[in-house]
Amino acid sequence: MNSDKKNLERFLRTSLLIGEDKLQKLLRSKVCIAGLGGVGGYAYEAMVRAGVGTVHIIDFDVVEISNCNRQILALDSTLGLPKVDVAEKRAKDINPGVIINKKCIRMTPENIHTLIEPNIDFVIDAIDDVAAKVALIEYLYTQKIPFISCMGAARAYDPLSLRIADISKSQYCPLARVIRRRLKEKNITKGVTCVYFHEERLNNSNSSNSNVPGSLSYMPGIMGLAAAGFAITHVIGKV
DSSP states (O other): OOHHHHHHHHTHHHHHHHOHHHHHHHHHOEEEEEOOSHHHHHHHHHHHHHTOSEEEEEOOOBOOGGGGGTOTTOOGGGTTSBHHHHHHHHHHHHOTTOEEEEEOSOOOTTTHHHHSOTTOSEEEEOOOOHHHHHHHHHHHHHTTOOEEEEOOOTTOOOGGGEEEEEGGGOOSOHHHHHHHHHHHTTTOOSOOEEEEEOSOOOOOSOGGGTTSOOOOSHHHHHHHHHHHHHHHHHHHOOO
């Protein structure tokens, strides 16, 4: 069976909804996901299952046992393995024809320009480090590369509070508040699309671990899938 026929069968349900022309757009597209944690892992899964032809992934970390409550890449069998390796293997099991360009490296303000490919169609920012996140947003914004930035999913509870909006309109999210302030210092006050939870945050019930933000299994996934939906809609155009 040739690859075109396999793709039509593998992604039949997608094609039935959006049409074969738009499926072909996905198959030709190049998307980058920075960060493969709770949010980024689910965004990655959705992009691969949607039929995105080339996925660039950037993450320096390995799977830890504390990831298992919320990260789709975290299994007992993947503990200690680099997330990019786990992600590549998973993607190839979903679609053997997908091209995965993996970089097992920590993204920093100094190396961002070397990690983002110039011909990328869309970037999903799912990293937590504030300095790197701000630098990535600034780079994508100034280079006019389409992207969505994922804010914090920790300590959030209500899935129906999810919103996608310009970061200037975000409220309640502690990470978004910090990012807004840092971007303002760089004269960026709007024009940054983000996904966030519009709700007051809960405090950890266990005060002995107050420095580690608690999280629920479903919230990072909901955020990551929403970010993927926004990216897919951008790639294929209006359905």
